[in-house]
Amino acid sequence: MRIPHIYQPSELVVNQPTTLNDDAAGHIARVLRMKEGEQVSLFNGQGGEYLAKITAISKKAVEVTPFEFVDRCVESPLNVHLGQGISRGDKMDFTIQKSVELGVSEITPLFTTRCGVKLSGDRLAKKHHQWQKIAISAAEQSGRNFVTKVHPPISLEEWLSQQSNELKLTLHPRADHSIKTLPKPDQGVRFLVGPEGGFTDEEMANTTGQGFIDIKIGPRVLRTETAALTVLSALQLQFGDLAL
Template sequence: MRRFFYAINNDNTDAMPLPKLGDLPLGSHVELPDSIVHHWCRVLRANIGDEGVLFDGFGGEYHVQLQSISKKHATVAVLAHSTDERTAPILSQIGLVMSRGDRMDYAIQKSTELGVTAIQLLTSHHGEVNLKPAQVEKKLAHWQQVAIAACEQCGLNRPPLILTPMSITDWLTQPSRSAPHLTVSPLVAELSQDHYYQALQQPADLRLQLSVPAVGQPAMPEALLPLLKQAAPYIELLIGPEGGFSDEECKWAADAGFAPWQIGARVLRTETAPVVALATLHALTL
């Protein structure tokens, strides 16, 4: 059955925000956002009576049936609610230095499939990408949509937040995580205020920097395995660019409490490192 993200921050720029699905009684008729109308009704050629699944990121998912289709609009009836979440047992945020083109899309897509909670986009001394102010909104929307599409495919009901780019210096030296708002694409602006994501405002239980293998450096921080035995630990991962972090950035990371973590004896590409790190964390919780 087809799954679609129902964004209450409607992609119709001249329209009012849509209601949360959880605020509506079963049997209610709901107008679909343009993106779902286009994909489901035009691209996939759905018909009245076809059924699908909607999730709005606020918890669970909703079984719906198409009731009407016109040139620009479509409505569904909400038939049932499932409380299935499928979120990872670890709350995780990746500080990821931006890379070019498909490599960045791949890192976000696969991190989403592996249950990452948020990705903080970073610039660094050796990074390939430094967005101009006029580019930020468009790129942020694109990468958030990559994450949402991955959720639709893999069954995750709470999409990861893609956080607006900032320099690694600012991220590592900011005094706390107590900022009143997470800076995200308008598509998920209200969703980012949900209690599930507010834990990202708190200090992480452990901060790990994916590092290049080095002689004499422990492969795994001692604190990691005991932490993974706790309920819902919050872990931050720092992943650098292809050229690696500068010595100064490594010092900043250490000063900010990031412990080096080397996974194996190989040097991983920047788009591979998030996948390996998240998969390893999940395997260690089993």
Template sequence: MRIPRCYLDHPMATGQEIPLDERTHRHVVQVLRLRAGAPLILFNGQGGEYTATLVQAERRASRVRVEAHAPRDTQPPLPITLVQGISKGDHMDFALQKATELGVSRIQPVISQRTVGGDNEQRLAKKMTHWLGIIISASEQCGRNEIPHLLPPQPLEGWLSEYGATPDNPDLGLVLDPMAPSNLTDITVKPASVTLLIGPEGGLEEREIGQAIHVGMRQARLGPRILRTETAGMATLAVLQALWGDLGSCRHTIKEP
């Protein structure tokens, strides 16, 4: 049986007994219906993971005993920041989930001209809590031991001004545009890091793409088809990781028939 992985925002040390937070308790005891004695794998984003045993599993509270630390490094070798135009409902959830699985380091939600409902601060605060839950769950599922840093939403124009204000930035800034003159795979020099800008439903306006180019970002297209916002990020991240990240190592492990 597969051992459940759980993120727990708590310092951990071998032999320590710690309580599970409400989210993890609900998942372990109420959803999975685990009982005392069940094994778990815990991580707190501070490096590696821990084997643990559930020692208390009651209706309203549960505790685990930390057994041993395994210094398994899952940090992606290519730092990628996804700047995602806020999209509606499941589209945004899907984009964040797959970005986490594909190894992004940071996620910056932005409000562009075609973002719907981006001016409601209370709604955005609730969305941040929801999005963080999506990211944590994806990290638990895919085996990451660190959580991508979710930054507070901000207007695209403000984010672009901050990006352009950094002199001699070695970062490769990419704005995905189906009308771009060159393909993503035309880039031949491996970057130190990548920042990827993806528009919401309906894409970025031409003026916004122009602003991105003005601050040093590079237009790139991904094949001959126009992709939905949640597909565009996933596909581009997969290509970036295959070219310069940890997906590229797959080719060394595939045996010829």
């Protein structure tokens, strides 16, 4: 039976009992219905994981005691920062979840001309918090011991202007370059995927002006939620944890 892999954002020390936060405790007690004496795997995003035993449990609180540290890493050697045009409904949730499973390092949701999603104030803060929780859940599910950072949403122009030594890529269906023709990204990759309505000509010109290379991954036009995952998979195959 697979031991549940749970994120606990606190210091973890072998043989020192710790009380889990509300999200972790609720998942163990109410969703998984675990009992005292059962084991869990904990990670705090600082590397490795801790095997722990449940020493006290109720509907509102769970105490565990780590008994072994396992220096285990399943991270890709390729750091990837995804700039994702914000999509509507649950498409953005899906993109974040699956990108984390595929090993993305950072995600920045982007407001673009054709974004179609209006968020500000409390609604924006709540949505950002929701996206980060989705990233945490995806890290737990996929066995990662680091949590992908979901940055607060910003405008495309602001993201493009950020200084970076990463290889910069823009997905475009009429591009001349493919992933196979790219140089090895020794400083990681920063790649950009448009919203459902795509980028405007002005936005595409702006990406080129900021040093982004247009790439394509086939002859067909992909939906925004498919595009990000396809590029991530191709990057992992060419340069990341699937490269031979």
